[in-house]
Amino acid sequence: xxxxxxxxxxxxxxxxxxxxxxxxxxxxxxxxxxxxxxxxxxxxxxxxxxxxxxxxxxxxxxxxxxxxxxxxxxxxxxxxxxxxxxxxxxxxxxxxxxxxxxxxxxxxxxxxxxxxxxxxxxxxxxxxxxxxxxxxxxxxxxxxxxxxxxxxxxxxxxxxxxxxxxxxxxxxxxxxxxxxxxxxxxxxxxxxxxxxxxxxxxxxxxxxxxxxxxxxxxxxxxxxxxxxxxxxxxxxxxxxxxxxx
Amino acid sequence: xxxxxxxxxxxxxxxxxxxxxxxxxxxxxxxxxxxxxxxxxxxxxxxxxxxxxxxx
Numbered sequence: 001x002x003x004x005x006x007x008x009x010x011x012x013x014x015x016x017x018x019x020x021x022x023x024x025x026x027x028x029x030x031x032x033x034x035x036x037x038x039x040x041x042x043x044x045x046x047x048x049x050x051x052x053x054x055x056x057x058x059x060x061x062x063x064x065x066x067x068x069x070x071x072x073x074x075x076x077x078x079x080x081x082x083x084x085x086x087x088x089x090x091x092x093x094x095x096x097x098x099x100x101x102x103x104x105x106x107x108x109x110x111x112x113x114x115x116x117x118x119x120x121x122x123x124x125x126x127x128x129x130x131x132x133x134x135x136x137x138x139x140x141x142x143x144x145x146x147x148x149x150x151x152x153x154x155x156x157x158x159x160x161x162x163x164x165x166x167x168x169x170x171x172x173x174x175x176x177x178x179x180x181x182x183x184x185x186x187x188x189x190x191x192x193x194x195x196x197x198x199x200x201x202x203x204x205x206x207x208x209x210x211x212x213x214x215x216x217x218x219x220x221x222x223x224x225x226x227x228x229x230x231x232x233x234x235x236x237x238x239x240x241x242x243x244x245x
Numbered sequence: 246x247x248x249x250x251x252x253x254x255x256x257x258x259x260x261x262x263x264x265x266x267x268x269x270x271x272x273x274x275x276x277x278x279x280x281x282x283x284x285x286x287x288x289x290x291x292x293x294x295x296x297x298x299x300x301x
Contacts, residue, residue, distance in 0.1 A: 026276075042251070052255035059268045102275050110264040117260050215272065222279040229286045233293075242294045245287070 009088050012237040015228050018221040025218040032211030039204030047201075056114040057201075062209040064107040067135060068170055070100035070216055074142075075167045078160035087231070088224075090156035093163060094146050095223035099216050101139035108132060119183055127176035128184035131169060138166040152231055 040058035047054040074096040081090035111129070112122045123129065142159045149155035177184050197205075232238050254261045 046255060051257065053257035053260060055254070055261055056264045059264060063268070098279075099275065102271050106268050106271055109267050113260045113264040113267075117257055215276070219276055219279060222276075222283055226279060226283040226286050229283070229290060233290055238290065239294060242287075242290050245291060 009086055011087060011228055011232055011235075012241075014088050015225055015237075015241075018225055022218050022221050022225075025214050025221070029211050029214035029218060032207055032214065036204045036208035036211055039207060044201045044204055045198075050118060053114065053117050056110050058204055058208050060107060060110040060114060061205060062212045063103045063110065064132070065209060066212050066216060067100060067104040067107050067132070068173060069213075070096050070103060071135065071138070071163075071166070071170060074100060075163045078156075078163040081156060082160040082164075088228075090153070090160070091224045091227045091231070092220065094142075094156060094159060095220045095227055096216075097139055097142045097146070097159075098223065099219050101136060101143065103212070103216075104132065104136040104139055108136065115183075124183050126183045127180035128173065131173040131176050134169055135166075135173060138162070138169060142166075152227075 036058060041055055044055070046052050074093050077089045077093040077096065080086055081093055108129070111132075115124075116122050142162055145162060146155045146159050149158055229238060252258060252262075
């Protein structure tokens with residue numbers, strides 16, 4: 001078991017393993033998202049209060065979940081990279097940032113398009129919206145800082161510190177709807193007791209969330225493979241790899 | 246439910262479909278871009294390697 005993790009931590013093995021994994025993940029992800037879209041847009045009944053407009057939930061909520069989930073994974077990988085100097089962890093951390101930033105962007109934009117017909121406004125400076133916007137700026141700051149520093153290992157250390165400090169924003173986003181009672185509604189699914197949503201509406205949501213997780217995993221792995229080649233371009237295994245093609 | 250009813254979305258078509266449209270564009274863009282980048286890196290490394298060996 002440990003030797004397995006140890007091998008995954010080595011760059012050439014990670015590169016080959018992820019190369020085989022990505023196509024599978026991609027197809028399963030596409031299937032899940034297609035099923036989720038069909039379930040959410042066609043099969044699920046309209047909401048008794050919001051009518052058809054609530055269907056934005058099927059991209060809004062999984063994106064918002066992913067924006068937090070990816071940040072936590074990124075910060076954890078950053079911490080591992082910072083403490084144990086594991087190259088693969090550093091690469092996973094920076095490769096997560098663009099996917100996290102896009103899911104945060106999608107959550108904000110789709111939320112805004114949902115807010116207009118339901119709240120009467122595209123944007124309010126409510127606690128949930130504001131803290132999610134700060135999350136987007138954190139992601140963009142991490143990407144910007146990484147590209148600003150020439151040496152990739154130094155850059156990784158810098159963004160690791162920023163990513164770890166930024167974790168403070170995550171509980172603020174999660175509990176914002178409970179701490180400050182403003183326009184954004186409270187949690188429907190992730191709360192104690194039974195979720196206050198019917199199964200025919202909940203199921204597509206969970207399928208979409210699973211599809212988004214696989215999407216993150218596969219896109220992050222593609223980013224990682226590129227980053228790994230760039231960092232290791234002078235090492236023996238990359239030369240062998242290039243010669244074998 | 247007819248197809249036009251489906252696209253009408255109970256009057257919320259503009260919001261629902263623009264949300265889904267933006268989502269789709271971002272998702273596709275985000276998946277295709279790193280694939281192109283990876284291919285470019287692989288090609289660049291191969292060119293450089295061939296250059297090292299005197300353009301064989």
